[in-house]
Amino acid sequence: MSGGAARDRSAAVGDELPERIIESVSAEKMKTMAALLGDPNSIHWDTDALRRLGLGERPVNQGPNNMGYVADMLADWAGGPENLRRLKVRFAGNVFAGDRLVAGGRVTAVRTSPEGQLVDCDVWLTRDGAETVLNGTATVLLAG
Amino acid sequence: MTVVPFERMQELVGRKLPGGSFELEHYRNWLTNDVLGSPQRHDDLAHPMFCYYAALGGMGLSIADLFELAHSSAEDGPMFGECDMEVHLPLRTGTTYAVRGEITDVKRKRGGAIGTFDLLTFRLEVVAPGGEVAGACTNSFIFPRQA
Numbered sequence: 001m002s003g004g005a006a007r008d009r010s011a012a013v014g015d016e017l018p019e020r021i022i023e024s025v026s027a028e029k030m031k032t033m034a035a036l037l038g039d040p041n042s043i044h045w046d047t048d049a050l051r052r053l054g055l056g057e058r059p060v061n062q063g064p065n066n067m068g069y070v071a072d073m074l075a076d077w078a079g080g081p082e083n084l085r086r087l088k089v090r091f092a093g094n095v096f097a098g099d100r101l102v103a104g105g106r107v108t109a110v111r112t113s114p115e116g117q118l119v120d121c122d123v124w125l126t127r128d129g130a131e132t133v134l135n136g137t138a139t140v141l142l143a144g
Numbered sequence: 145m146t147v148v149p150f151e152r153m154q155e156l157v158g159r160k161l162p163g164g165s166f167e168l169e170h171y172r173n174w175l176t177n178d179v180l181g182s183p184q185r186h187d188d189l190a191h192p193m194f195c196y197y198a199a200l201g202g203m204g205l206s207i208a209d210l211f212e213l214a215h216s217s218a219e220d221g222p223m224f225g226e227c228d229m230e231v232h233l234p235l236r237t238g239t240t241y242a243v244r245g246e247i248t249d250v251k252r253k254r255g256g257a258i259g260t261f262d263l264l265t266f267r268l269e270v271v272a273p274g275g276e277v278a279g280a281c282t283n284s285f286i287f288p289r290q291a
Contacts (some may be wrong), residue, residue, distance in 0.1 A: 022181065029179040036175055037197070040208045041218045053221075063224035068180040068193045075182075075192060082234035084192040090226045136226075 011119045011142055017105035020073035027059045027097035037062065058096040066095055066134050070123050073103040078119075078140035085118070089136030095127065102129045105138065116143040147290045148215040153250045153262050156213065161266065162204025163244040168194055170237045190235040195279035196227060198235065199268035202243030214264050216287045225263060225284035233278040235270070241278060242271040248282070252289070262287045 030044045042049035043060040075081040109120040125134040173190045211217050245268035254260045265284040272278040
């Protein structure tokens, strides 16, 4: 992990973004998000429903939450949420309550713009740094 | 799981969604930051995921309505496939955004553990009070189908 790119406001192809680690995904916070989103899918909050569906005992995290961890990783690196310009992801697997997640990324291209450097990245979210549960691409602005 | 002729899904392409508005209230941003473990801010900059939350929240349909439009329901096990979020302007709390959108693509595929499924793609734009497009979200949902 190299954490210096955003601090010195420059990036180069191949730079690794500082990882963001979620030590344990919270079942309680899934309930909050289900209420905020009006999400009717009981796999996020009803353990009886999970058992009936054969999905085990642990609630399944909302996909946008998984995307949000990656957005935060990018915003932290780029100096604020206003610098995230694009995030395109594919949801590759379920995340369950209690999972440990690692959000990461790598710079794939650097372009200049009137505002500063536009940095393209590959991004991912893994369970325990191994199984990929989300991957995609992103663009952030590193203001000059 | 529902049997749905693909022609019924193809009829959806080009369908405008009702649209509407999304009020980005401070409490929503605070709770979202809390859920995601993001820092709480002391200004009005919202979490960048509000490009998605505002788009879905203001599209004029609930998620359950969207599933019904695609001839499905939560019981069929629909899944979020992809999301492409473009942020043109930072979203701010205390602002009401207009949302407009349409269904842009439907494909029927077969593969993996779920067998036959439909991939429905829709694009939503989040419009700031001044008329500028603040962001856009192109989302796809996977609807498992009986072969």
